[in-house]
Amino acid sequence: MRTHLAFRGWRQAVRVTLPCVAVLAAPLVGVGVARATPPGQNGLISYREYFDPQHSTGALFVVNPDGTDPTQITFLGAGNLDTNQN
Numbered sequence: 001m002r003t004h005l006a007f008r009g010w011r012q013a014v015r016v017t018l019p020c021v022a023v024l025a026a027p028l029v030g031v032g033v034a035r036a037t038p039p040g041q042n043g044l045i046s047y048r049e050y051f052d053p054q055h056s057t058g059a060l061f062v063v064n065p066d067g068t069d070p071t072q073i074t075f076l077g078a079g080n081l082d083t084n085q086n
Contacts, residue, residue: 018058021054042065044064044065045064045065046062046064046073047060047061048060049061059072059073059074059075060072060073060074078080
């Protein structure tokens with residue numbers, strides 16, 4: 001039985017393409033779920049709070065992961081930002 005030339009070309013294209021797709025897709029099979037944080041206990045969250053509407057004066061604070069115990073860690077000095085003065 002003779003095969004049409006166009007069909008032979010299609011069959012050969014599939015034979016070449018399919019292994020290439022399999023080789024390229026193989027690394028994706030082992031990819032796991034990405035995690036937003038490393039395993040273990042979470043630490044403090046830091047944030048900046050502004051004291052005026054112009055956002056020109058503010059300080060840095062830390063808070064526990066559950067939102068409790070906010071603590072100011074920077075304090076305004078005479079024209080500069082002094083740290084850990086509590």
